[in-house]
Amino acid sequence: MTLEERLKKAREILEQPMIMGNPAGPIKAGSLQNHTVCGVTTGYTFQLNNLSYRGIWLSTFEDIRIAVDGKEVPQEYIVMELKGMKLPIRDLGGHSEMFWGAEDVCSLLVYQIGGLPAGKHRIAMDFVRRNDFGHTVGNGTDGYEEAQEFLNPLHIHGEEEMEVVGK
Amino acid sequence: MSKLKHSVTLYGFGPEYMTGQQSLEDILKQVKAIGADGFEIVSPQMINGHPNPSEEWIKRFVDLYQRLEMTPVCYSIYVDNGKHKGRFLTEDERLTWTINEMEYAKRMGFRIVRSQEGLLAGTMEKLLPYAEALDLHLAVELHGPHTPESPVFREFERLYERTQSPHLGFVMDFSSFLSGAPATVLNPLPDELCHKELLHKIRRLYETTEIPVEQLNQQILDEGGDEVDIYVAQKKLYTDRHGKMGSDYFRTSPDYDGFRRYLKYSQYMHGKFFHVDENLVSEGIDYPGFIRIMKEENYRGFVASEYEGGRHLPGITQVEEIERHIRMLDKLWEEA
Numbered sequence: 001m002t003l004e005e006r007l008k009k010a011r012e013i014l015e016q017p018m019i020m021g022n023p024a025g026p027i028k029a030g031s032l033q034n035h036t037v038c039g040v041t042t043g044y045t046f047q048l049n050n051l052s053y054r055g056i057w058l059s060t061f062e063d064i065r066i067a068v069d070g071k072e073v074p075q076e077y078i079v080m081e082l083k084g085m086k087l088p089i090r091d092l093g094g095h096s097e098m099f100w101g102a103e104d105v106c107s108l109l110v111y112q113i114g115g116l117p118a119g120k121h122r123i124a125m126d127f128v129r130r131n132d133f134g135h136t137v138g139n140g141t142d143g144y145e146e147a148q149e150f151l152n153p154l155h156i157h158g159e160e161e162m163e164v165v166g167k
Numbered sequence: 168m169s170k171l172k173h174s175v176t177l178y179g180f181g182p183e184y185m186t187g188q189q190s191l192e193d194i195l196k197q198v199k200a201i202g203a204d205g206f207e208i209v210s211p212q213m214i215n216g217h218p219n220p221s222e223e224w225i226k227r228f229v230d231l232y233q234r235l236e237m238t239p240v241c242y243s244i245y246v247d248n249g250k251h252k253g254r255f256l257t258e259d260e261r262l263t264w265t266i267n268e269m270e271y272a273k274r275m276g277f278r279i280v281r282s283q284e285g286l287l288a289g290t291m292e293k294l295l296p297y298a299e300a301l302d303l304h305l306a307v308e309l310h311g312p313h314t315p316e317s318p319v320f321r322e323f324e325r326l327y328e329r330t331q332s333p334h335l336g337f338v339m340d341f342s343s344f345l346s347g348a349p350a351t352v353l354n355p356l357p358d359e360l361c362h363k364e365l366l367h368k369i370r371r372l373y374e375t376t377e378i379p380v381e382q383l384n385q386q387i388l389d390e391g392g393d394e395v396d397i398y399v400a401q402k403k404l405y406t407d408r409h410g411k412m413g414s415d416y417f418r419t420s421p422d423y424d425g426f427r428r429y430l431k432y433s434q435y436m437h438g439k440f441f442h443v444d445e446n447l448v449s450e451g452i453d454y455p456g457f458i459r460i461m462k463e464e465n466y467r468g469f470v471a472s473e474y475e476g477g478r479h480l481p482g483i484t485q486v487e488e489i490e491r492h493i494r495m496l497d498k499l500w501e502e503a
Contacts, residue, residue: 006395013360014399015402102184103215134411148411
């Protein structure tokens with residue numbers, strides 16, 4: 001390896017964003033399936049892996065994007081499913097008491113008539129999320145301009161190739 | 168001669184738990200086999216149904232640790248200031264959240280509640296009557312990048328000086344007192360990527376001397392290293408700080424005086440560690456120096472073995488690491 005190649009490799013290893021406790025990436029492998037109601041397929045769904053070393057608040061998500069086979073999914077058709085509730089992903093910030101614990105299943109459901117055709121699909125996800133806690137402190141908005149750990153949320157990318165299973 | 172009391176925090180078993188490889192029962196059984204005097208649980212990690220676990224779950228959990236003849240010691244809670252975009256929590260949120268968590272800690276049999284500095288000293292003072300009524304020790308964790316001199320912690324110290332209550336205190340985490348990087352820090356890098364032997368030499372020099380970084384970088388180049396080694400050293404050997412998170416390395420001068428001062432208000436401590444070698448040495452943290460202070464100050468509390476070195480691929484299991492850590496602490500306590 002040349003010096004440049006070694007430097008590039010070292011950067012790749014040492015500058016990965018830290019998703020504490022989640023070596024597998026954000027998308028749960030093998031979880032893709034179509035979503036069918038009364039024999040009508042109205043979308044598809046897949047599960048997420050836990051994104052921290054502990055449970056997290058859904059309100060910490062600032063942005064979620066999904067692309068399937070290279071094509072971005074319109075955000076207005078995506079909901080997050082947790083504890084029997086379906087929450088539009090652009091509204092997660094308002095659900096500040098929804099806690100995703102270690103043993104809860106958390107899925108993304110994309111409404112799309114007909115779902116995905118049988119076979120393999122590459123799901124790519126980009127999400128932006130604040131840490132649940134930090135080490136800058138204050139009361140309400142007092143001093144919040146110092147809270148770089150919240151003002152600069154993590155940008156995480158994950159991809160997974162999955163086959164549609166089930167109906 | 169007094170003996171050091173050991174606790175094991177289940178925190179280190181988080182990856183196994185969060186990925187479903189191990190249940191709480193599996194983890195407690197492993198911790199039981201290690202033979203510590205007590206255990207600590209991280210509330211938003213392993214309390215099923217957090218923040219309001221069911222009566223049934225609490226009963227099952229209490230039955231489980233009683234059956235295993237284990238002693239609950241510390242219940243770790245948070246101040247989740249990231250919950251709302253654009254603001255920290257308000258005092259109402261911090262106050263009611265913490266009372267709720269303290270009540271669950273009490274119901275589950277814990278007597279120490281570890282919170283975070285985000286609680287703020289003023290709110291802590293309002294919680295003192297609840298800590299007294301519930302007979303709990305409510306403590307804020309001193310964690311990197313903070314040190315005993317950080318203004319927010321000095322405010323807690325002043326509160327404790329004023330109130331002199333055994334119900335309030337600190338949980339000092341050794342991440343606030345690191346000298347340098349752990350011995351395993353370079354393990355995740357492929358051998359062909361950098362000059363590891365040379366970098367380990369630099370790591371030890373950084374930890375045990377005050378040779379300026381520029382001089383150490385020059386030494387890397389003089390002894391056959393290159394730009395990649397300097398990059399790795401700057402990224403991993405000279406600091407573990409990433410923005411507002413992580414920790415600084417204090418080389419030969421971690422705040423020993425602050426440690427001694429804060430001991431007065433400590434009943435529980437996070438013995439953070441990343442690796443203990445076969446000779447029972449944990450490079451990067453001056454355990455001998457801190458244990459000596461604890462003995463001099465007649466510390467009677469717990470030290471929790473808090474393992475955080477899994478990501479450095481140490482080549483031994485977490486259980487082995489914790490067993491070594493406990494043996495190391497006992498040996499140092501006896502020798503001090």
